[in-house]
Amino acid sequence: MRRANAQIACGLAFAGNPQHRVQPAAKPKTVAAMPERIPLLKARLLVENGDHVKIGTPLYEDKENTDIVFASPGAGKIKKIVYGPRRVIREIVIQLDDEETAETFTPYPPKELLRLSPGALKEILLKGGVWPVIRDIVYRKVADPAQTPAAVWMATDNQDPFHPPAETWLSSPEDRRFFQTGRQALEILCSRVFFCRCTDFPPLDPEIEKIVTHRISGGYPREDPAVIHYHSKTGPDQNLAWFVSGQDVRLLGEFLESGRFPVRRTVAVSGIPVEGRYVQTRIGTPLDTLAEPGKANGHRWVVGGLFRGYSSVPESHLSLYETALGLIEESGRRELLGFMRPGYNKPTCSRTFLSVFNPSPLPVDADMHGSKRACVNCGNCTRACPVQILPQFTYKCILAGEIEEALSHGMLDCVECGLCSYVCPSKIELCRTFQETKQAYFRQRI
Amino acid sequence: MGWIEKKLRKVFDAPRKHFESGGRLEKLSPLFEAIEDVFFFPAGATKSSPMVRDSLDLKRFMSFVLVALIPPLLFGIFNTGYQSRLAADMSTALLPAFATGLTIVLPIIVVSYTVGLFWELLFAAIRKHPISEGFLVTGLLFPLTLPPTIPLWQVAAGITFGVVIGKEVFGGTGRNLFNPALTARAFVFFAYPAQMSGNSVWVAVQQKAAGSVDAVTGATPLAVTELQAPFNSIAEMLTDQGYTFSTLFFGNYPGSIGGTSAFCCTIGALLLILLGIASYRTVLGTIIGLLATGFLLNWLATPQSPPWFSVSPFYHLAAGGFAFGAAYMATDPVTAPGTDSAKWIYGFFIGALTVLIRVVNPAFPEGVMLAILFMNMFSPLLEYTEIRLRFKKRIPHV
Numbered sequence A: 001m002r003r004a005n006a007q008i009a010c011g012l013a014f015a016g017n018p019q020h021r022v023q024p025a026a027k028p029k030t031v032a033a034m035p036e037r038i039p040l041l042k043a044r045l046l047v048e049n050g051d052h053v054k055i056g057t058p059l060y061e062d063k064e065n066t067d068i069v070f071a072s073p074g075a076g077k078i079k080k081i082v083y084g085p086r087r088v089i090r091e092i093v094i095q096l097d098d099e100e101t102a103e104t105f106t107p108y109p110p111k112e113l114l115r116l117s118p119g120a121l122k123e124i125l126l127k128g129g130v131w132p133v134i135r136d137i138v139y140r141k142v143a144d145p146a147q148t149p150a151a152v153w154m155a156t157d158n159q160d161p162f163h164p165p166a167e168t169w170l171s172s173p174e175d176r177r178f179f180q181t182g183r184q185a186l187e188i189l190c191s192r193v194f195f196c197r198c199t200d201f202p203p204l205d206p207e208i209e210k211i212v213t214h215r216i217s218g219g220y221p222r223e224d225p226a227v228i229h230y231h232s233k234t235g236p237d238q239n240l241a242w243f244v245s246g247q248d249v250r251l252l253g254e255f256l257e258s259g260r261f262p263v264r265r266t267v268a269v270s271g272i273p274v275e276g277r278y279v280q281t282r283i284g285t286p287l288d289t290l291a292e293p294g295k296a297n298g299h300r301w302v303v304g305g306l307f308r309g310y311s312s313v314p315e316s317h318l319s320l321y322e323t324a325l326g327l328i329e330e331s332g333r334r335e336l337l338g339f340m341r342p343g344y345n346k347p348t349c350s351r352t353f354l355s356v357f358n359p360s361p362l363p364v365d366a367d368m369h370g371s372k373r374a375c376v377n378c379g380n381c382t383r384a385c386p387v388q389i390l391p392q393f394t395y396k397c398i399l400a401g402e403i404e405e406a407l408s409h410g411m412l413d414c415v416e417c418g419l420c421s422y423v424c425p426s427k428i429e430l431c432r433t434f435q436e437t438k439q440a441y442f443r444q445r446i
Numbered sequence B: 001m002g003w004i005e006k007k008l009r010k011v012f013d014a015p016r017k018h019f020e021s022g023g024r025l026e027k028l029s030p031l032f033e034a035i036e037d038v039f040f041f042p043a044g045a046t047k048s049s050p051m052v053r054d055s056l057d058l059k060r061f062m063s064f065v066l067v068a069l070i071p072p073l074l075f076g077i078f079n080t081g082y083q084s085r086l087a088a089d090m091s092t093a094l095l096p097a098f099a100t101g102l103t104i105v106l107p108i109i110v111v112s113y114t115v116g117l118f119w120e121l122l123f124a125a126i127r128k129h130p131i132s133e134g135f136l137v138t139g140l141l142f143p144l145t146l147p148p149t150i151p152l153w154q155v156a157a158g159i160t161f162g163v164v165i166g167k168e169v170f171g172g173t174g175r176n177l178f179n180p181a182l183t184a185r186a187f188v189f190f191a192y193p194a195q196m197s198g199n200s201v202w203v204a205v206q207q208k209a210a211g212s213v214d215a216v217t218g219a220t221p222l223a224v225t226e227l228q229a230p231f232n233s234i235a236e237m238l239t240d241q242g243y244t245f246s247t248l249f250f251g252n253y254p255g256s257i258g259g260t261s262a263f264c265c266t267i268g269a270l271l272l273i274l275l276g277i278a279s280y281r282t283v284l285g286t287i288i289g290l291l292a293t294g295f296l297l298n299w300l301a302t303p304q305s306p307p308w309f310s311v312s313p314f315y316h317l318a319a320g321g322f323a324f325g326a327a328y329m330a331t332d333p334v335t336a337p338g339t340d341s342a343k344w345i346y347g348f349f350i351g352a353l354t355v356l357i358r359v360v361n362p363a364f365p366e367g368v369m370l371a372i373l374f375m376n377m378f379s380p381l382l383e384y385t386e387i388r389l390r391f392k393k394r395i396p397h398v
């Protein structure tokens, strides 16, 4: 049940893959909701400091669409609300009760589920605070319930180093039943529900394998739903699509069957200083319950994959969408004559280090490996891009303020995978620029 | 290593305060940083996703171009010494020839780097940006395209023109339209035709008595064939003058310092392509363009047409600075198109124009220089066209 080391599309493998071992975590003292980490969300609080909430109680809503509410991942007293710059709500921390209570909703076992209309189902999901697990493929934000997507993708495999493979959270018959129920619910919302798996991942239960509609091979980010959607859409009417990550499909199913907001999360903890493993914990768990802060001194805490994730601190919590914690070294050591070392151990997508002859997974760190320069038109970013964007030209359009031109370059197809920024020898923040421009474009359009 | 590292650390840490903002030498901080970065690789932490970055940076990228320039450089030094001693009737053994070459070539390179660095630093200080590594390449490429007898002040004037007009007025490395080394070379070529006109490339002669570098004319292969030649006789004429195909290929003849040996340039080009720094598309494109045009002219040649019409295209391949240009100048990523098909076309036209300029316009036997500069001008257009065509295939977001 081991899987190959996470690879990125250029064939590079990173070290630190967790061993396949799922451990249940002890119950944490606090959990938190993190509105800041929901892309493009303007959140409005629905609770105050000191309020008592149950699992599933709405904690905050989307200011622009108040139907979208976010459920509490724990029951207890609101301990503190942490704000970031410009009063963005960073964390809503809940001190957990010993005996947790949950809001209850009407359960919908599969038989009854199938009788629901799309509108009714949407309402149920919105009310239950589980709607936000359905995301828009273009902006990666919460899906707009008023829209009709051309397709919904279920993504069980995530090769961004390092995510828990499907068999870690889809092992029991109950898990699989929930997953199937979740899929049925999605099929009510959209007639085209697709399920893509990586060919080099071990097969799952035959019943699950039966519903797979697409198979792809190749490293990160080939398996990303937005990448697959880009390659399978056939016309502009199909641009709008949604995706749901695998654990969230299961979450939808469990919510519908049990009538309670499910909080289970299986998280991959990886990195050299920790014992890499898969932890069965819950949404919003404090990061220091996943790895020991003392041991990880001088390390960057990356929540989410190393490419898409964000830096965090041990005191922070696991945000709704994330199922990975990676610790990578952040030494800041200036290597003597670093740029002319043969580099048998240096990860690179280029052919300029001896590591091209090194088949083993290579150690990574949170270092830029160089300083920022002007673009030299080397084309590395274009070769890396999974959706045929020409990042260097699109980037220049954006800098020149030619947003229309950037759009015609396919900027909205950018899946924000970060490979272009990864390979750029001039260390240009291409991906961040695209992400910010996409978001600015979205905000300006509405 | 640890000991050296500590000592070196001290060397940089002691004077640092003078270069920081408010310090006495604040203006020189780009220089300080550039030198420090060479010894101690900058280690900045990633701030936004992706949280990991490739180990390749621009310094390494550009350094490999320097590495690829080693074969033509070493051979050029030897050849310069060899030709110079040959003209002065001295022994042409390897080591003395190399030593003589070194005394001629080294000053040229030093002047090119020093003057170039001065301008680079001036602009870096004014613009408050770091010194770009592209300069390391320009500073070495330019001298290698020069004849060994060039007066040093012309080297200084040339590199000044190349760095300032060829690059900095556009905004520095990455924003320049023309290859700065070639711009410098073209400037010298047109501004000081007496020393640079293709009719005679000069062989540096070490005058025993004076010990100074003086010049004696010697015909280069491209000049030899510029004379009125009967139909179909160029190859023989070249051979008569000692320019057999293999001489041309290996480069043991008077010419520019680094550009005579197609063989050394091939090694360099292969290295660059293997490392993924130069694009094989551009290089193959130039070769295909050159051969195609060469064969076309052969086919068109009549006894009335100019003599170069009928020469074997393979001579074009080996002669003059073509190989050097194709390997190191045409592949400069900044001034070449960044898209794949455009690279083929760009290369093809460089090859084709090189032949046409050489054949039709005998005043410019070094056609490759003009061909590349000319195509530099068109590379944005080629890029633009390819990008447009690609968009047609994209599904638009409306």
Ligand code: SF4
Pocket: A384, A385, A386, A387, A388, A389, A391, A413, A414, A415, A416, A417, A418, A419, A420, A421, A430, A431, A434
């Ligand atoms: S432009 Fe960059 S971030 Fe966007 S899809 Fe292409 S490689 Fe990924």
Ligand code: SF4
Pocket: A374, A375, A376, A377, A378, A379, A380, A381, A382, A391, A392, A423, A424, A425, A426, A427, A428, A430
């Ligand atoms: S990888 Fe960086 S330097 Fe190279 S073309 Fe892309 S943006 Fe420019």
